[in-house]
Amino acid sequence: MKPVTLKQIAETLGISITTASKALKDYPDVSKKTKRLVKELAETLNYKPNAFAVTLRTKESKTIGLIVPEVVHHFFSSVIKGIIAQAEKKGYLVIILQSNESYELEKKQIDLLLSKRVDGVLISLANGTGDFKHLNDLMVQDVPLVMFDKIAKIVNCSKVIINDRKAAYTATQHLIDNGCKRIAHFRGPLLPQNSIDRFLGYKQALVDNNVPYDPSLVYILDDMSFDEGKYFAEKLLKDHKDVDGIFINTDLVAIGAITKFNEMGIKIPDDISIVGFSNWFMSSVINPRLTTIDQPGYKMGKTAFKLLYKEIKKKKENLPPNFKTVELQTELIIRESTKQASLSKT
Amino acid sequence: MKPVTLKQIAETLGISITTASKALKDYPDVSKKTKRLVKELAETLNYKPNAFAVTLRTKESKTIGLIVPEVVHHFFSSVIKGIIAQAEKKGYLVIILQSNESYELEKKQIDLLLSKRVDGVLISLANGTGDFKHLNDLMVQDVPLVMFDKIAKIVNCSKVIINDRKAAYTATQHLIDNGCKRIAHFRGPLLPQNSIDRFLGYKQALVDNNVPYDPSLVYILDDMSFDEGKYFAEKLLKDHKDVDGIFINTDLVAIGAITKFNEMGIKIPDDISIVGFSNWFMSSVINPRLTTIDQPGYKMGKTAFKLLYKEIKKKKENLPPNFKTVELQTELIIRESTKQASLSKT
DNA sequence: CGATTTTCCGAAAACGTTTTCGATTGTGTA
């Protein structure tokens, strides 16, 4: 009934707990015969070391924490998959928490992770997160942290991101190259860095191409939902009859917009060209298929864990941390929601 | 640097570890003054009990394990969200593992969870899982288990499912009610129970309505992908020119089929009616929008955890387990991929 | 055969907490 312990193995074999422990870990100072005996018994008894006792002793939980704003999300679930896959390779387990885009929850969950003594944490910030005291708790306790996607530049740790600004620039440039003159932008909330950077890239592309920047063409969305996409698509057409292109912060919203335009009989891309962001699976299924920026979620997850693993190892060897931020490549995927057919990297 | 311990608190306050511990947990045999002192110091020192020491002592890890075949999946990520939400309410953390539809991995991961001494595990079986010895390991160690969605009837534990057979019956009936005479079925692999049950429901509906059952109209898919949907859609039309309806095991495949039919100029629902399964978000966006069975992922996650929690509590109180299987309601969502417009529950 | 090395083993401490049970002090009562 109760899980079998080293003590039981030792007793039935008439040896000490010490020897049993050492036998299982192939210490050189135990005979081949004893090793065989111990290992065999452990096998038949289905012995599994009590991870908590081990952690208590070794200070290594072989567990990391992961905090994401939302699980049900193509991008984040891809990231999760990448993280789990990579973690497993190194023998790490991952505890997943959801901040639901709330700063308060995020804070509470870091506390939780801290008391669980995770070896490190990966985080993608909630939209509402403006200050970073809760991250400081991690720093103080010296638990490695790496941020991905939704990061805070100010926090001193490793990061993995895409170049949102450049990608947005490319997207907008593509619209301009296709002859668009009045390009709107559906952006995300004010705080998160990606939202800002994508807006900046959009604006920069306009300026560099001598297309006048008109603030009234920029719409700030709240929850970045399908319905918001529909709503703002309609509103945009009411506000500006001359719009001929939109760069939209995220695919889900773009798909909402396309749906609304289809309902209204607006022709895409003839009347309006649309570029999204993320390259969700849906984007290649909607009609017309959506031109978008591919955002490599799985890869981001993998590299995020790799960076964290490096930090964990450095800490174990008492070496100073070596923070770096790696920037993953994005790609403009051109489909039917914009006219021209060429491919460019960003 | 190092996390602060009870010992430190006790020493700086000049009291014993025992008293410090008891003060924090509001034992009656410590004075209000001491309690205040200890609590204040704990607060300012940001003390967090070492979860491993606690677990080692109390045998309660306040952690559960979750094994799903695939994370990047609308249904499963919804389930995950439900589980995490509910677990958090009860102070539980969840470790997520992915079986990638592989029996071997599933087995390994149960081992992992076992050595982590999780308080319970939630599992949705991999498609390839045919025997259940690995689950027995859990039983033997007496760690509560509940299965959801992809279950094994033979295993003795709590389960939460939908009535796949009934739902499939309803879906097929709907096709028949719409005048379909030659109804194909794209089904999943042979092993998993849902795949079998949905097929059985399909067949039963045909029989009950005196529509001849033709085995050659049933296609067995392997990986249930978008591309497979496209492939078999084309193949079906080559094999059977007279098909006028398809009941498809899962929305993703259905969407592949719709895409292919759209390319081929086949009219939906005029030439062929289609019913999917799951009610993914995509299904309400594709053109034509897909009639499908709604599968309540979030709710399934919540109830799965609730059942597990009950078992955990029962075990703690040394009560006998009380296995039950709860069946969640599904709903036929009628959209444009089938003609008629009425709503029925299943 | 004595000395030295090698081989193998185990005692014990430590990780940080929880909990039982006894000890001490103070207070009130007879």
Added chain:
DNA sequence: TACACAATCGAAAACGTTTTCGGAAAATCG
């Protein structure tokens, strides 16, 4: 004064492992 009783505290064991260190037995060597 003696006693009972409540209030407050702490010693110590326990959870299951890892690892250091010392020592006994066996093997090797001169």
